[in-house]
Amino acid sequence: MENKEYDVVIVGSGIAGSIVAKTLTQAGKQVLLLEAGLEAGMAFDTEGAYKNYQDYMRSYYTALAKVPNAPYPDVKDAQSPNVLDMAQINGTLDKGYFVQKGKLPFASDYARAAGGTTLHWLGTCLRMLPNDFKMRSVYGQAVDWPINYAYLKPYYEMAEREIGVASDVSDQRYPNVGDDFFGKEYVFPMYKIPQSYIDKSFIEGLAGLEISLNGDTYLPWCTSTPQGRNSTPNEKYRHAATVWNTTTQKLELQAFPKKSDVYVPVGAIWDPYAGQRCEGNASCVPICPVQAKYNALKTLKSAKKEHLTLISQVVATKINIDTSTGNITGVAYKKYEHPDSKNYTEGVAKGKIYVLAANAIENAKILLASEACKNSKVVGCNLMDHAVLLTWGLMKDKVYPFRGPGSTTNIPTFRDGKFRKDHAAWISPIDNWGWGWPTGSPDTDLDHAVSTLNLYGKDLRKHIGDQLSRQLLLHFECEQLPEKANRVTIDKNYLDNIGNYRPVITYNVDDYTLKAFKASKSVSDQIFAGMGVQDYTNYPSNEPDYTTFDKQGYVFRGAGHVVGTHCMGTTKENSVVNDKQQAWDHQNLYLVGAGNMATLGTSNPTLTLAALSFAAAENILKALK
Amino acid sequence: MDKTTAGLNEFLAISVPLTGYPRISLIATGMADAYLSTVRRITGEEMTNEYLTRTAVILDVVGGNEPALDREIRQQLLASLKYGPLTRNIIQMWYWGAWLPLPPAWMAKYGKDHKGNENHFVSPEAYQQGLIWNAMGSHPEGSRQPGFASWSIAPLPE
Ligand SMILES: Cc1cc2nc3c(=O)[nH]c(=O)nc-3n(C[C@H](O)[C@H](O)[C@H](O)COP(=O)(O)OP(=O)(O)OC[C@H]3O[C@@H](n4cnc5c(N)ncnc54)[C@H](O)[C@@H]3O)c2cc1C
Ligand code: SF4
Numbered sequence: 001m002e003n004k005e006y007d008v009v010i011v012g013s014g015i016a017g018s019i020v021a022k023t024l025t026q027a028g029k030q031v032l033l034l035e036a037g038l039e040a041g042m043a044f045d046t047e048g049a050y051k052n053y054q055d056y057m058r059s060y061y062t063a064l065a066k067v068p069n070a071p072y073p074d075v076k077d078a079q080s081p082n083v084l085d086m087a088q089i090n091g092t093l094d095k096g097y098f099v100q101k102g103k104l105p106f107a108s109d110y111a112r113a114a115g116g117t118t119l120h121w122l123g124t125c126l127r128m129l130p131n132d133f134k135m136r137s138v139y140g141q142a143v144d145w146p147i148n149y150a151y152l153k154p155y156y157e158m159a160e161r162e163i164g165v166a167s168d169v170s171d172q173r174y175p176n177v178g179d180d181f182f183g184k185e186y187v188f189p190m191y192k193i194p195q196s197y198i199d200k201s202f203i204e205g206l207a208g209l210e211i212s213l214n215g216d217t218y219l220p221w222c223t224s225t226p227q228g229r230n231s232t233p234n235e236k237y238r239h240a241a242t243v244w245n246t247t248t249q250k251l252e253l254q255a256f257p258k259k260s261d262v263y264v265p266v267g268a269i270w271d272p273y274a275g276q277r278c279e280g281n282a283s284c285v286p287i288c289p290v291q292a293k294y295n296a297l298k299t300l301k302s303a304k305k306e307h308l309t310l311i312s313q314v315v316a317t318k319i320n321i322d323t324s325t326g327n328i329t330g331v332a333y334k335k336y337e338h339p340d341s342k343n344y345t346e347g348v349a350k351g352k353i354y355v356l357a358a359n360a361i362e363n364a365k366i367l368l369a370s371e372a373c374k375n376s377k378v379v380g381c382n383l384m385d386h387a388v389l390l391t392w393g394l395m396k397d398k399v400y401p402f403r404g405p406g407s408t409t410n411i412p413t414f415r416d417g418k419f420r421k422d423h424a425a426w427i428s429p430i431d432n433w434g435w436g437w438p439t440g441s442p443d444t445d446l447d448h449a450v451s452t453l454n455l456y457g458k459d460l461r462k463h464i465g466d467q468l469s470r471q472l473l474l475h476f477e478c479e480q481l482p483e484k485a486n487r488v489t490i491d492k493n494y495l496d497n498i499g500n501y502r503p504v505i506t507y508n509v510d511d512y513t514l515k516a517f518k519a520s521k522s523v524s525d526q527i528f529a530g531m532g533v534q535d536y537t538n539y540p541s542n543e544p545d546y547t548t549f550d551k552q553g554y555v556f557r558g559a560g561h562v563v564g565t566h567c568m569g570t571t572k573e574n575s576v577v578n579d580k581q582q583a584w585d586h587q588n589l590y591l592v593g594a595g596n597m598a599t600l601g602t603s604n605p606t607l608t609l610a611a612l613s614f615a616a617a618e619n620i621l622k623a624l625k
Numbered sequence: 626m627d628k629t630t631a632g633l634n635e636f637l638a639i640s641v642p643l644t645g646y647p648r649i650s651l652i653a654t655g656m657a658d659a660y661l662s663t664v665r666r667i668t669g670e671e672m673t674n675e676y677l678t679r680t681a682v683i684l685d686v687v688g689g690n691e692p693a694l695d696r697e698i699r700q701q702l703l704a705s706l707k708y709g710p711l712t713r714n715i716i717q718m719w720y721w722g723a724w725l726p727l728p729p730a731w732m733a734k735y736g737k738d739h740k741g742n743e744n745h746f747v748s749p750e751a752y753q754q755g756l757i758w759n760a761m762g763s764h765p766e767g768s769r770q771p772g773f774a775s776w777s778i779a780p781l782p783e
Contacts, residue, residue: 283767404776
């Protein structure tokens, strides 16, 4: 690898890096992909892939707290953040991988392993709304993106094909979007994932309920949630692949050669016949046992092998810059042999073009360590996440949670509206996994029943049957605006096992989002009252992300949506990358991932970052000629 | 009877009223041996035997009389400072598959400082065999998948 110059060097094999690697190799380019995670995670042979995954499953079964990173190896030399390390901050919180110095702890994590965070994501695949790209001009808030919805639309279709999104267009109804939001004839690769039994009662309960908010009246509605998990192929779907057209210099969705061809769901990486349908394992976060849920290894596996060199256990530390031209001359890395030893060898990988796809926080760290993109002065700034307010209660009737994918329905009503001049928008997913997230149910309820209620035997069994089967959980995922002060920095006093920087995070939630907590809690109260849900929501002041607004306490949680840090913009002073996702200061450097997103909106970020990754791959192919 | 299965009958016999599940359901988890061994390993041979003898006597004396059995289980087991924590642990082990740490004072007095009294799943299988899932009309998350679209209808009545 030392002596070879590749067309493109990519850092990170998450969905962003894998999409770029697949697109470029299939267009005939020579790609080197550096991945910090363990070699075993890169196994694509049937036996190796299966064995590695079964090890993940074993760890999952025996993990006491089944948090997102529970199934995956905890590698000291390429550490991952863990939500269990979160606590309130008094000065500095120096526990686990993140160093936290803000008012509030940043509550999300990611996976540093082959395949990245899609190993444990939920798979919700919503597009951003047109107004999300124009927050400044429409609502006088934050910034406008240098690109708009219309620009991204064809790339959204490529992303939906790549992930294999299951949804029905006819079901999708969002505020303030025109008829052309999806193309006229557009269909998703697969029909929607069946909505849960909970959803059905909830939808019935909500029907006709008038909600008051800021003096206005709303009639909220429910929409099935588009998701990256295998369902029944839609025979009307006609796209076979995304290909590079050398004549038009564009990426295009290519039609199936034959009329009789249909979309084939992508199964597990060890067996294409496993995971062809979601089987309802109900453990999508942190791990889908059969890989019916999309993960980036599926994309990486379909890259063109002859053109791809994969190297794992390699942590990129710095990019080298030619100060006279601003061009990148190599990626400096440390390769470790054993996950926890302090030994490593160093090297530099060389290519014509470099792509950082290590995710928003790691990309920022590498840029800061390299003193790259200095003109903007905003590298690491504008860190965003959805601040998730949860509310929970008991439904009147049994709805049988803890079954099926994490969430199959959402209330999209408050994703956009004139209230955004004043406070954040939000989306409300209806959860299928009981009170697991806020209270640790079901085992906490079991312990309560046995130790406090003194139940045993048939009474215990009946109690569990009555209570746990009525649990309802709602999310209010509130958008955050880009704020310079919410940022990732580096500090030589905080290094990891092999001397790389750990992310130092300063984070807070401002009034724009706090006002949305108050507004969404009031919406929740009205829904619960209207449906006869017994409210069990409480926000203890000792929770890590406890905060107050207007004399009321709230606890929010991270959504895992790590966004911002190298935002896309209109000038090299206000942003790190331009509308091509190319670093303003370094012509042969592209950044991909949710770090590029200028604002957050209310959709989970991955479909958008995947669409952006296709756009970036197209720009790179154009630049390579 | 060899070492691992000694006391298994007694253990199953008391586990039936403690869990509210019939003997066949408990056997079908395939976990009875492992749970009894866990009790033995952590609380010691002596304590385990004493407990099983005591429960056998209770079952024997009350015969099939349910109200009497409830009274004895409550008074002699759950209310007892000695047997209560262990009884609750056994119930929770059947329902959740994990061992809960017994209080240090209890361990010092009755458990004779045996090792292993940390919170842990008995095995990957134990998690998958927890009785709680069936009790709430579900299945262990990540295992025993019920199949495509099953979540959109109510589960079969037990
Ligand atoms: C619990 C949870 C649930 C989520 N659910 C959803 C959802 O439902 N919908 C949605 O849209 N999004 C969801 N997300 C977010 C989603 O997972 C991420 O947005 C997405 O996976 C990010 O992709 P990425 O490729 O940019 O980064 P990552 O997936 O984080 O990939 C980065 C890769 O780079 C590697 N790497 C890191 N540092 C280095 C280095 N220095 N050198 C070499 N390699 C390196 C890592 O090992 C990894 O392979 C969720 C996240 C979490 C935590
Ligand atoms: S519900 Fe189960 S099968 Fe379906 S995606 Fe989630 S974990 Fe996989």
